[in-house]
Amino acid sequence: AQSVSQHNHHVILSEAASLELGCNYSYGGTVNLFWYVQYPGQHLQLLLKYFSGDPLVKGIKGFEAEFIKSKFSFNLRKPSVQWSDTAEYFCAGRLGSGNTGKLIFGQGTTLQVKP
Amino acid sequence: SQTIHQWPATLVQPVGSPLSLECTVEGTSNPNLYWYRQAAGRGLQLLFYSVGIGQISSEVPQNLSASRPQDRQFILSSKKLLLSDSGFYLCAWSYAADTQYFGPGTRLTVL
Numbered sequence: 001a002q003s004v005s006q007h008n009h010h011v012i013l014s015e016a017a018s019l020e021l022g023c024n025y026s027y028g029g030t031v032n033l034f035w036y037v038q039y040p041g042q043h044l045q046l047l048l049k050y051f052s053g054d055p056l057v058k059g060i061k062g063f064e065a066e067f068i069k070s071k072f073s074f075n076l077r078k079p080s081v082q083w084s085d086t087a088e089y090f091c092a093g094r095l096g097s098g099n100t101g102k103l104i105f106g107q108g109t110t111l112q113v114k115p
Numbered sequence: 116s117q118t119i120h121q122w123p124a125t126l127v128q129p130v131g132s133p134l135s136l137e138c139t140v141e142g143t144s145n146p147n148l149y150w151y152r153q154a155a156g157r158g159l160q161l162l163f164y165s166v167g168i169g170q171i172s173s174e175v176p177q178n179l180s181a182s183r184p185q186d187r188q189f190i191l192s193s194k195k196l197l198l199s200d201s202g203f204y205l206c207a208w209s210y211a212a213d214t215q216y217f218g219p220g221t222r223l224t225v226l
Contacts, residue, residue: 006158043217043218044159044220100147100166100212101147101149101213101215102149102174103149103161105159107156108158
């Protein structure tokens, strides 16, 4: 079955530490991949997305993600986190073609950054 | 620019009561519309999506239904709420298969 999974459910880091959140998908065809973030009390918003082209994509607030097709992965990275990065992070994938735009979400990762 | 509204923001309802959650989008036409439910520790689950007026696809068989009476209006309903319907309901829109943009959500508690 098609799925998107996030391995880290709760991550605690100190400020300035590096971040990598794992995301894997299960599908052998065309994929579009997304990372969304939900800051406390705010809307779910897009961090970055991959549709095609350069597998290393850069998003807002210094985040980046790398699409590795051979590993079915789309991990999110940031070299140095800040307290303001405390939030819940969701990986999502559109697995397959078509115009419905249906997304499959991972379980989410709660990131807590200690000042 | 496009904006998406959801109301109410919070709702507490007794078991067996009806439900109506509304989502409207401004600044766009003929969007795809989606209803998701977010449960703690379980990510977002797609409930319904619509590619046009009156066109509803259900992803998960359940106690809920959806309708799209106007191009930019999407309604989530139930005739009789269950305890298991509690959760955070998010509406989203997109242009066809492009990026989805989410509303502020409705926190539903069924007692």
